[in-house]
Amino acid sequence: MTQNKGVSGSVSLAMCGSGGAGVMTAANMLLDAAAEAGYYALFGRSSGPQIRGGEAAAIVRLSPEPVTSVDDTTEILLAIDWQNVQRFAAELPLDKNSVIITDPTQGEVPEVMAKSGARIVELHMKDLAKEIPGGRPNMIALGAVAQLIGLSVDVVCEVLGQSLKKKRADAYEASVAAVKKGAEAALSMGTTKQLGKLAGEPAKRWSITGNEAAALGAVRGGVRFCAAYPITPATEILEYLSSALPKVGGTFVQAEDELASINMCIGGSFGGAASITATSGPGLSLMIEALGMATASETPVVVVDVQRGGPSTGIPTKSEQSDLNIALYGLHGDGPHLVVAPNSIGDCLMTTQWAVHLAEMTQTPCIVLSDQSLGQSRTIMPVPADVAFVGKRLTVTEALPEGQVYKRYANTASGVSPMAIPGTLGCQYTADGLEHTETGLPSSQANDHSTQQDKRLRKLTGFEYGDLWATVEGEGDIAVMCWGSCVGAAREAIARAAADGVKARLIAPRLLYPTRPDVMAKALAGVKKVLVVELSHLGQFHRYLKGEYDLPAEIQQIKRGGPLPIRPNEIHSRLLSMGK
Amino acid sequence: MTESNCAITYSAKDYKSETKPVWCPGCGDYSVLSSITKAFADLNLEPHKTSVVSGIGCSSRIPAYTTTYGFHTIHGRALVVGAGLKLARPDMTVLVAGGDGDGFSIGGNHFLHACRRNVDMTYVVMDNRVYGMTKGQPSPTTEPDWDASAMAPPGGTGMTPFNPLAIALAAGANFVARCFSGDPNGTAAVIAEAIKHPGFSFVAVMSPCITFREEQREWKNVVRPSPVDSTTDAAQAAKRLMTDDGFNMGILYRGARVPYSPKGAGQATIGDLEAEFAL
Ligand SMILES: Cc1ncc(C[n+]2csc(CCOP(=O)(O)OP(=O)(O)O)c2C)c(N)n1
Numbered sequence: 001m002t003q004n005k006g007v008s009g010s011v012s013l014a015m016c017g018s019g020g021a022g023v024m025t026a027a028n029m030l031l032d033a034a035a036e037a038g039y040y041a042l043f044g045r046s047s048g049p050q051i052r053g054g055e056a057a058a059i060v061r062l063s064p065e066p067v068t069s070v071d072d073t074t075e076i077l078l079a080i081d082w083q084n085v086q087r088f089a090a091e092l093p094l095d096k097n098s099v100i101i102t103d104p105t106q107g108e109v110p111e112v113m114a115k116s117g118a119r120i121v122e123l124h125m126k127d128l129a130k131e132i133p134g135g136r137p138n139m140i141a142l143g144a145v146a147q148l149i150g151l152s153v154d155v156v157c158e159v160l161g162q163s164l165k166k167k168r169a170d171a172y173e174a175s176v177a178a179v180k181k182g183a184e185a186a187l188s189m190g191t192t193k194q195l196g197k198l199a200g201e202p203a204k205r206w207s208i209t210g211n212e213a214a215a216l217g218a219v220r221g222g223v224r225f226c227a228a229y230p231i232t233p234a235t236e237i238l239e240y241l242s243s244a245l246p247k248v249g250g251t252f253v254q255a256e257d258e259l260a261s262i263n264m265c266i267g268g269s270f271g272g273a274a275s276i277t278a279t280s281g282p283g284l285s286l287m288i289e290a291l292g293m294a295t296a297s298e299t300p301v302v303v304v305d306v307q308r309g310g311p312s313t314g315i316p317t318k319s320e321q322s323d324l325n326i327a328l329y330g331l332h333g334d335g336p337h338l339v340v341a342p343n344s345i346g347d348c349l350m351t352t353q354w355a356v357h358l359a360e361m362t363q364t365p366c367i368v369l370s371d372q373s374l375g376q377s378r379t380i381m382p383v384p385a386d387v388a389f390v391g392k393r394l395t396v397t398e399a400l401p402e403g404q405v406y407k408r409y410a411n412t413a414s415g416v417s418p419m420a421i422p423g424t425l426g427c428q429y430t431a432d433g434l435e436h437t438e439t440g441l442p443s444s445q446a447n448d449h450s451t452q453q454d455k456r457l458r459k460l461t462g463f464e465y466g467d468l469w470a471t472v473e474g475e476g477d478i479a480v481m482c483w484g485s486c487v488g489a490a491r492e493a494i495a496r497a498a499a500d501g502v503k504a505r506l507i508a509p510r511l512l513y514p515t516r517p518d519v520m521a522k523a524l525a526g527v528k529k530v531l532v533v534e535l536s537h538l539g540q541f542h543r544y545l546k547g548e549y550d551l552p553a554e555i556q557q558i559k560r561g562g563p564l565p566i567r568p569n570e571i572h573s574r575l576l577s578m579g580k
Numbered sequence: 581m582t583e584s585n586c587a588i589t590y591s592a593k594d595y596k597s598e599t600k601p602v603w604c605p606g607c608g609d610y611s612v613l614s615s616i617t618k619a620f621a622d623l624n625l626e627p628h629k630t631s632v633v634s635g636i637g638c639s640s641r642i643p644a645y646t647t648t649y650g651f652h653t654i655h656g657r658a659l660v661v662g663a664g665l666k667l668a669r670p671d672m673t674v675l676v677a678g679g680d681g682d683g684f685s686i687g688g689n690h691f692l693h694a695c696r697r698n699v700d701m702t703y704v705v706m707d708n709r710v711y712g713m714t715k716g717q718p719s720p721t722t723e724p725d726w727d728a729s730a731m732a733p734p735g736g737t738g739m740t741p742f743n744p745l746a747i748a749l750a751a752g753a754n755f756v757a758r759c760f761s762g763d764p765n766g767t768a769a770v771i772a773e774a775i776k777h778p779g780f781s782f783v784a785v786m787s788p789c790i791t792f793r794e795e796q797r798e799w800k801n802v803v804r805p806s807p808v809d810s811t812t813d814a815a816q817a818a819k820r821l822m823t824d825d826g827f828n829m830g831i832l833y834r835g836a837r838v839p840y841s842p843k844g845a846g847q848a849t850i851g852d853l854e855a856e857f858a859l
């Protein structure tokens with residue numbers, strides 16, 4: 001299959017085995033070595049149902065160019081043993097170009113994997129490890145994989161040295177010996193796909209997960225308060241903030257539930273601190289009433305929803321894009337609020353930072369829709385741009401003239417009213433979720449309701465969002481419309497289609513609410529056919545696009561529920577048939 | 581509370597706004613409002629450095645009737661909004677107020693955790709043993725045989741009412757008191773003590789709903805000052821609570837737990853944080 005030029009030098013591989021086999025250690029070393037050598041990467045893990053330990057698969061894509069999507073297949077699958085590994089078969093697609101590396105003393109290649117037609121090669125990891133005092137099979141595996149893909153074994157040993165040499169000199173010696181033995185054994189395995197050569201000196205890069213990126217983005221945007229309740233797959237955001245916030249003079253609180261976490265954030269924000277909480281679908285469901293209060297009382301707050309399979313407890317450890325409806329339409333009443341979505345692991349940083357900026361500027365809650373595959377995967381990526389978004393709230397800075405009443409909800413032209421931060425002399429007011437007058441007094445009058453409704457909406461529709469509202473790339477009369485974690489695969493598919501002579505453009509909104517009819521119409525100018533791609537069984541994004549925007553008549557869909565990601569080849573082949 | 585050292589001397593009326601309460605004439609909550617404003621005046625708190633946070637209910641209307649900063653939030657969430665404010669802004673004095681339904685039913689879990697968390701703030705519950713705002717349904721503190729409600733079964737719910745003070749004590753509240761709205765000066769003095777006491781202070785005020793619980797007019801004839809002083813011994817306080825008839829007024833317990841204050845003092849820059857991710 002034709003590959004995108006940009007990532008043609010990538011290699012996708014998976015290392016798996018039962019708990020204790022050291023799969024993750026080996027894969028992390030491989031990632032560190034690739035990083036050291038100057039490569040880019042995507043790194044995800046999949047594990048069995050056990051809370052800790054148990055079988056695991058490390059899924060890695062290495063590349064000389066930045067990568068934001070998984071590839072179509074697993075080019076190299078190495079199993080240290082096969083205990084329960086068939087469980088990962090659907091997540092590790094193989095074809096006849098794939099290579100399966102197996103230790104014949106550790107069980108048969110499972111039928112579901114063997115029937116792919118992949119070439120099977122044997123590597124006696126266990127026996128080879130035994131030849132080295134203190135040697136371990138996972139280090140044999142590491143050496144073999146590095147050798148096969150053309151990653152310098154010297155660099156692997158250097159990385160081993162950095163992590164082991166000082167602490168455990170004996171383990172270091174044994175590991176180096178095992179890596180070298182594995183590499184030597186790989187010489188007789190025939191050729192597999194090689195990692196492309198790097199052009200020039202290694203660029204400056206970061207290694208970060210989507211959840212870390214979102215958390216860092218929040219702090220960069222000015223967040224200094226977080227209250228939250230743990231939930232998979234958002235917990236890493238909280239872990240990061242619990243240590244980072246106190247370092248910058250901020251506050252982290254573990255709340256008793258999500259009702260508490262969102263309401264504490266609203267309290268903190270009322271007090272003037274830019275605030276954030278992070279959760280997943282079940283927690284977002286609990287926060288909805290409070291988000292309505294934040295909308296009505298005009299208290300900015302950011303909620304990151306790291307989506308997982310739903311409904312209900314669903315599939316906590318796997319991705320889905322099925323919280324779009326609740327994020328957009330979950331609030332009771334007419335409650336206009338912001339919804340944004342990052343479209344890559346690295347973009348979790350910028351988009352969350354932007355979310356804080358938008359929330360603070362418009363005094364409106366903002367939901368950030370990330371998902372498990374973005375949040376819990378690691379990337380080695382280019383150093384992110386130093387974007388200048390910092391939450392700047394319009395506040396009351398000068399004392400009001402004697403006798404003048406402070407109007408918290410003043411009906412201004414932009415809709416944004418200067419907010420008095422508690423402690424400001426002479427501007428005391430009561431924030432209220434009850435409909436209110438401009439001064440904040442409860443009111444059930446029609447004119448107060450319509451004035452305040454108009455103003456709350458105007459804050460959002462009149463805001464200047466700039467180019468960030470969407471990723472719009474390429475040209476052609478076909479448009480792939482998608483969002484969030486599907487964007488990487490779509491971009492790669494579009495590049496491949498272009499190489500095959502089919503032109504398509506990418507339209508991926510980062511700003512999901514408010515909608516932008518004018519700029520969307522521009523992005524769609526000349527488009528005759530649309531392909532909507534999403535990881536939602538009900539096709540929530542498709543319904544949203546049809547309901548909120550004017551689309552061309554011919555619309556095709558690629559949609560299904562999680563947990564399996566939509567891969568570039570699915571989109572690519574559909575584009576080829578649409579381009580005929 | 582946060583020490584006040586301002587030059588102006590405030591009186592209770594300085595804390596009362598011009599907004600006319602929606603309460604029924606004779607509602608106990610009028611007196612509680614007076615007690616709160618008197619307590620603020622006794623402590624000479626600066627209105628702009630003080631905040632009243634409430635949930636939803638008749639009693640929860642109280643913030644708009646004061647001249648401090650206020651937040652009239654949603655049903656059951658006053659304690660957590662108040663905690664968020666205090667944790668982000670330790671320089672503010674925070675008083676959370678509301679009803680028995682708001683605090684013990686829909687907000688019950690937050691009540692437990694507020695006691696345990698021990699944030700330095702004061703919680704005043706106007707307990708009328710009924711949902712006043714929704715026109716008279718039984719609440720967690722309603723007597724088991726009360727059935728003068730369209731929603732209560734004949735003969736009442738049959739359920740044992742909560743003892744909020746016992747729960748507060750068991751959950752770790754640092755200051756526990758019971759007052760009667762019919763004694764506004766006594767109630768003001770207790771609320772002032774509660775605000776001064778470090779950590780989470782809980783003041784349950786018996787505040788009659790004369791519309792749906794007319795019989796509560798009788799409370800003035802049965803309440804009495806507690807015959808004993810407050811204790812710092814939780815076991816003794818618990819024993820008193822389990823043996824009294826619920827009509828002893830005054831400060832029951834003063835604990836010595838250190839308030840929760842997680843605000844960091846770090847001076848790291850964003851660059852320091854970013855450096856952790858650079859290869
Ligand atoms: C989520 C939600 N459920 C129900 C209500 C309706 N409601 C408003 S006040 C109230 C009960 C108030 O009782 P209490 O807290 O004792 O206050 P009181 O009116 O007696 O002072 C209820 C059930 C609401 N506002 N929000």
Ligand code: SF4
Nearest residue numbers: 604607638712789790
């Ligand atoms: S209904 Fe009861 S609690 Fe509500 S204002 Fe009237 S008397 Fe007070």
Ligand SMILES: [Mg+2]
Nearest residue numbers: 679680708710
């Ligand atoms: Mg009540």
